[in-house]
Amino acid sequence: MDHDATPALPRSPTQGERELVLRVMPMPADSNANGDIFGGWIMAQVDIAGSVLPLRLARGRVATVAVNEFIFKQPVSIGDLLSFYATVTRVGRTSITVHVEVMAERNPANPHVVKVTEANLTYVAIDREGKPRAIPA
16 A cells, blocks of 8 residues: 555545535533534534535635524433434535534444434635635635
């Protein structure tokens, strides 16, 4: 095996194709006063996950310009294994809209998976000065 070989870059996402972009397990420090995971922590993770495909498509910096919709369907608990799936729903001249679904794997002794959150976010491709730029074809 050639250890000096450059690994292949991920291919550009295709619009409408769902892709696993992040997995994370919330810890006690991420919980709120009720003992559930703080909604703001989940929102931050969704923003990170949502940016993965736009970064690839834009081939450079992107910035979040809108959280179009954010729905908390079920509480998230400490120890849930969260999987974030992203789908590109729209590509404009400078912006990309993404749908993110968050699934929680619960109860390792008797595992089951539930959708806990979904969101639609829009990112804009930006240049070094932070100005919008065209998304490469």
